[in-house]
Amino acid sequence: MQNKNVLLKQIKHHINELSVNIGERPTGSAANHRAEDYIKQVFTRNKFKVTLQKFDCLDWEKNETTLNIGDTKADVEPSPYSLPCNVQAGIEVVNSIFQLEQADLSGKIAVLCGELTQEPLMPKNFRFYNSEHHQRIISLLEEKAPEAILTTSLNDKHLLPVFEDGDFDIPSVVFSKNDRDRIVNSNLPIHLRVNSKRKKTTGANVIARKGQAGQSKFVVTAHFDTKAGTPGALDNAVGVAVLLTLSEMLKETISEHVEVELVAFNGEDYFSTPGQIAYLDTYNSEFNQIKLAINCDGLGLKNNKTAISLMECSEKHAEQIESIYHSFKSIQEIPPWYQGDHMLFASAKVPTIAITSTGIFELIDTVIHTQLDTPSLIDPELILDVCLFLQEIINLEGKE
Ligand SMILES: [Zn+2]
Missing domain, CATH: 3.40.630.10 (Zn peptidases)
Structure with missing residues (x-):
């Protein structure tokens, strides 16, 4: 030996x-x-x-990602594998599947909170285990087709994303819980820029x-x-x-x-x-x-x-x-x-x-x-x- x-x-x-x-x-x-x-x-x-x-x-490559609320910035990170975007739009806050079913998200940036951001959402095509609840959220989002999605972080100390899915094509970012009120209550226009690239x-x-x-x-x-x-x-x-x-x-x-x-x-x-x-x-x-x-x-x-x-x-x-x-x-x-x-x-x-x-x-x-x-x-x-x-x-x- x-x-x-x-x-x-x-x-x-x-x-x-x-x-x-x-x-x-x-x-x-x-x-x-x-x-x-x-x-x-x-x-x-x-x-x-x-x-x-x-x-x-x-x-997947990421470069600078910014979220402007009027003249101020919030701390954000793109969800891993997110597509890029450059959108200026009003927000719609969604806290539950029920609200998601009722919401009109076209031309808007969806802000997901509450029961929608309790845990990471299983990727669309994950084969070993999948949750119907997660799949329902994802298919509703695809149907409502917002311009982009903002999600609250799953962790208080660092930005932990809700989405991590290269098969999901709506750009998304994660923001800190500290910025939640500022984003949710804002009447100012939101400008989100995600610089990222998916490469086969x-x-x-x-x-x-x-x-x-x-x-x-x-x-x-x-x-x-x-x-x-x-x-x-x-x-x-x-x-x-x-x-x-x-x-x-x-x-x-x-x-x-x-x-x-x-x-x-x-x-x-x-x-x-x-x-x-x-x-x-x-x-x-x-x-x-x-x-x-x-x-x-x-x-x-x-x-x-x-x-x-x-x-x-x-x-x-x-x-x-x-x-x-x-x-x-x-x-x-x-x-x-x-x-x-x-x-x-x-x-x-x-x-x-x-x-x-x-x-x-x-x-x-x-x-x-x-x-x-x-x-x-x-x-x-x-x-x-x-x-x-x-x-x-x-x-x-x-x-x-
Ligand atoms: Zn491991």
């Missing part, structure tokens, strides 16, 4: 490369392609056979394979894309570090009884999860060959334990896995959660382990998905433990 210190150094190096040297890497962006290249290089160096699975997506491009999943096809198949996955504006250390350079370190650990020795597939997914933080859909559409019919799928996302948070959850595992299989993780003090089992790439497999009844950090759920949209998600949050020892745990699971199978 490789020296632990060497592996720890590599883990730190991978996280640093992805979240500091490359930094934010939204699906389809130039940085996203640099991350793809880096991952591919490490897999190849470790003697895995690499496939790039390409798909279409949008890259491609992205790719990086899939690395090794071992004997037709043998017990282990699939380990982690997404490598980020939202815009975040270094994405915990979300999810750490998961990618597990894939890359595992490839190093399995470089020379792999049992003839196993096949290992390492999938760096591209699109978990993109509005329509195109990488996951491409993978599902191509490999869905082979899912019955998977002995165990493992997804890593958000593990390695300092002063926390590693949280794992077992789904769709038989009792015997679960006991086997428990007997292995019990020897790792840093790993703790928690009840399943139903969002993330592990659901690709679990919802197809594939035995699945989801891996994260116990404290992750409190950090979503306060630290995660923001500029605060940096390597200083991470304890590489926790990540190494996960790699050793997975190596043991794979080795155990190899001995059978």
